[in-house]
Amino acid sequence: MDCFTSLEQVPAGYGPTAVTIGNFDGVHRGHARVISTLVEEARRSGLRSVAISFDPHPALVHRPDEPHFPIMGQRDSSQLLAGLGLDALALLPYSLEFARKSPEEFIRETFVEGLGAQRVVIGADVRFGQGNAGDLSTMQELGERYGFDVVVVEDLGVDDELGDLGAENPHRRCSSTWIRELLAQGDVEAAGLLLGRHHRMRGEVVHGAARGRELGFPTANMAADSDGLIPADGVYAGWLHDRAGTRWPVAISVGSNPTFEGVSRQVEAHVMGRPQEQVEDFDLYGQQVLLEFVAHLRPMVAYRGLEALIEQMARDVEDAQEALARAEAYAPREAS
Incomplete structure (x- = not known):
């Protein structure tokens, strides 16, 4: 798996690509579903699969006075993402200046000009751009404008594989927030079910x-x-x-x-x-x-x-x- 820490490191002509975006904290089963769909879409269409994430975590930039501890370190996150078949991880520097980019500016500079995206694979709850103003409908509009398809991956909810955890939480989706709650309670078994x-x-x-x-x-x-x-x-x-x-x-x-x-x-x-x-x-x-x-x-x-x-x-x-x-x-x- 290629690893880029800025768009300037992406070689000319690296695309066309299939792209997704997220923090991927913990690389849990929900993340794995998105990445696996991305890899499948990319291979089917002859594209490179690229996941975009950020360093430092946006929470550290927007709320510097609040402690934030990742579920796992970057080495392990990258290793797990590579194991899912990704061609590249773009770990982009995050700052307040970067966060002020409008949804269109962010998509144009990062997805289109930076990575040559022809397909974007995202969850229905995606948010991006200044003030998280961009959402799924924004992404679909920008896809029509800049010529990329948008593939929506449904949230991974609890299911039969989760046993009692699923029965007790029938309407909750797999998330980093939930995993953090379980670890804070010492319930590493349940956290492991969500992490995979x-x-x-x-x-x-x-x-x-x-x-x-x-x-x-x-x-x-x-x-x-x-x-x-x-x-x-x-x-x-x-x-x-x-x-x-x-x-x-x-x-x-x-x-x-x-x-x-x-x-x-x-x-x-x-x-x-x-x-x-x-x-x-x-x-x-x-x-x-x-x-x-x-x-x-x-x-x-x-x-x-x-x-x-x-x-x-x-x-x-x-x-x-x-x-x-x-x-x-x-x-x-x-x-x-």
Whole structure:
């Protein structure tokens, strides 16, 4: 997949293209439906398929005082988009000046002149241009004016594949907002259903306070600047992918560990199933790893004394192993 960070990087004559636009935060199942339709339309018509997105996220530009944490980092987003068959990702710089472009100006400069679009694949709720003044009808009018076809992809609503989640939310569409809500509740299983994969973080393993090692449960501590939205405090079962591509079963702790005072919020993963004599030699420090959240096991609570904490950590390991065994058929293998 080609990656462009400005329209000036697009080679002359790169088109004609089929284009879509979006933030693609999380690259969830709804995004996958749009991208897959785009790729199919492009291949059928002999066009290049291009997705347009923005960096930084528009929310950071329009509401700089409000915190915004992407569901996943750009590396993983790009990797997943490439896996859907895209020919190119145009990750365009976003600014207040850029946001002041009228709907027609934006479409003419970006879609038509920049990418040679002959087909545009979008959702019915598309908004674009200054003040989000452009909508589906605007896009269709501009398509007639500039000579591109508009293909509308219906929202991905809940369906039978979502089980109880679908039954409880029969009229809700798959969205990044919903996924954020679920992660804030610690419901990584439901978030995974909407994402189409386990929720993930990626970052460097750094040195911590070594309390886990002292208690017999050494952990890999994720750096504070790791990519990916941190779910609610609690204990989770998951997978850790090291830089060699090996997938390790882990019990993950998210939170400030209320048993100890003065501990800041952190994400740490205990690798399970290694022989005791190999534990000391198992070193992930300095590695960039990918962490997947498979199942929520329990909330974070304070324990009265180390003995009670150690007993609970042993139970957490057993529960995590059982949860991963149940989810093994669902666990993705392409993460790297």
